Amino acid sequence: MPHDTGHDDHPHALLPPDPALRVKALETILTAKGVVDPAAMDAIIDTYETKIGPRNGAAVVARAWADDGFRARLMQDATAVVSELGFFGRQGEHVVAVENTADTHNMVVCTLCSCYPWPLLGIPPAWYKSDAYRARAVREPRKVLADFGVTLPGDKAVRVWDSTAEIRYLVIPERPLGTEGWDVDRLSALVTRDSMIGTGLALSPDAA
Numbered sequence: 251m252p253h254d255t256g257h258d259d260h261p262h263a264l265l266p267p268d269p270a271l272r273v274k275a276l277e278t279i280l281t282a283k284g285v286v287d288p289a290a291m292d293a294i295i296d297t298y299e300t301k302i303g304p305r306n307g308a309a310v311v312a313r314a315w316a317d318d319g320f321r322a323r324l325m326q327d328a329t330a331v332v333s334e335l336g337f338f339g340r341q342g343e344h345v346v347a348v349e350n351t352a353d354t355h356n357m358v359v360c361t362l363c364s365c366y367p368w369p370l371l372g373i374p375p376a377w378y379k380s381d382a383y384r385a386r387a388v389r390e391p392r393k394v395l396a397d398f399g400v401t402l403p404g405d406k407a408v409r410v411w412d413s414t415a416e417i418r419y420l421v422i423p424e425r426p427l428g429t430e431g432w433d434v435d436r437l438s439a440l441v442t443r444d445s446m447i448g449t450g451l452a453l454s455p456d457a458a
Contacts, residue, residue, distance in 0.1 A: 303372030306337050307420060308441035310370065311452075312434045314347075315425040325349060328420060337369040345370070348411060349422040350448075355402055356421045357395070357448030359387035360413040367418040371443055378447065388412070398449045421445065423452040 280286040310332060314321040324331045328347040345367050348356040360366065364379040377383050386394050391408045395401070402408065411419045423445040429437060440457075444450025 304443035307370035307446045308438040311422055311441045312437035314422050315437055316434050344417050346417055347420045347422055350424045354407045356409050357391055358411050358413055358419045365413040365415055421448040426452050426454050428455045
């Protein structure tokens with residue numbers, strides 16, 4: 251039978267408009283029905299907040315900045331190197347590192363869906379999965395970068411990499427000037443998630 255649009259008790263009508271409140275409301279409903287175990291939810295959230303996420307990728311980038319031998323191995327076989335560090339698993343297969351230089355800026359997009367190196371960068375941001383980003387990143391990468399507040403010199407090439415189920419990319423951003431002699435922990439604080447996607451730059455020492 252057709253839906254009666256006159257009723258206001260549709261499940262969607264019972265949920266608040268704010269996304270965070272909607273998530274909380276759905277969690278409450280599913281918990282009450284016995285579908286969701288709060289302890290399991292807390293464990294999953296803790297995993298992605300403290301064990302999986304941009305801090306892992308930042309540690310890899312910082313070590314690449316500080317250790318030329320490590321950087322060379324990372325550029326040759328990133329999958330093997332990050333696996334040695336314990337960063338592997340679902341969405342962490344077939345990782346390729348691409349390095350920003352004075353001449354080239356790299357940027358990653360998944361034009362088909364949202365392939366992304368979860369063990370290194372955590373859960374992909376909403377904008378990475380959006381139709382607008384997926385379409386515009388290929389057609390007009392400089393304009394997309396400008397939207398993120400990144401303006402590059404006109405003579406610097408922008409290379410866009412299309413992430414797939416077979417290959418996921420990690421951008422090694424340029425090391426900020428003025429960080430000579432910094433240890434890996436201090437360097438990692440300069441590495442942002444967006445800089446490892448290519449839609450941002452590493453932070454300056456003054457901003458850390």
